[in-house]
Amino acid sequence: MIAQYICNQIVANFMETRRDVFQAIADPTRRAIIMLLAVGAMTPNAIATHFDSSRQAVSKHLLVLTECEVLKPQQQGREIHYHLNAEKMKDIEKWLEEFKQLFAQRFSQLDTVLALLKAKKNESGSI
Amino acid sequence: MIAQYICNQIVANFMETRRDVFQAIADPTRRAIIMLLAVGAMTPNAIATHFDSSRQAVSKHLLVLTECEVLKPQQQGREIHYHLNAEKMKDIEKWLEEFKQLFAQRFSQLDTVLALLKAKKNESGSI
DNA sequence: ATACTGCGCAATCACATGGTTGCAAATTTT
């Protein structure tokens, strides 16, 4: 059993709001769009030609991606070029890194908890 | 403008099915659960105490995470210990790595396309 | 045997999501 305060800390740290990068990459179509735009900026019509779904469906994905700040629209006359905001992708990397650290240190964290429990063995056992 | 065949290849490669790791980490509660279980296996009740939502709500998240093969339930008497399948997390890392490579090589890919276009300048322009 | 506990499952509900069609606004072309 992990000590309560450590768990609460973990939960508090990693509970975030919606409309983030994680929602952006949740949909396979959106992941494909991200990959497409990683190569270069494109217009909605150009993007849509690569998918079975309609232009409007793709456009809605572009809206979501823009709300997640993964894409940045750039108007050029009547065309809109969607650019990738590669910086946002780092949020995923950051989370993944935090996870990997937590996972790698799981034994030492348990040791910490056990040591704390041992040190407080004479007090009330709930820490 | 990116050449058609490269784009189609990208789209085909990165269109995947649902119920994958990306859906697993789309929800902030599920991300927090993953972080919790990264430290050590826990029972549904123990997990639920760390969240405001009810036990059943957490249980549904556990079901989703299990379907995504991020968690593995392990029955012990009447208790079920949910273990993290850290291997599944690598799918995210893999995707992120592919993205980073694609992004880093975007200029050279454009060069490739332009070179191809130049070589075929006398044929039909669609490649 | 009889409670109690831990847990999954079904029903239900509000809301989000992905998709479609239709249309209007803005820009470009003719």
Add this chain to the structure above:
DNA sequence: AAAATTTGCAACCATGTGATTGCGCAGTAT
């Protein structure tokens, strides 16, 4: 000026999602 193109936006629909409540079943404790 008129036609065509690119695009976003609104309405609508089917389905998915997150959450709640109620319940039943399998272990455990008394």
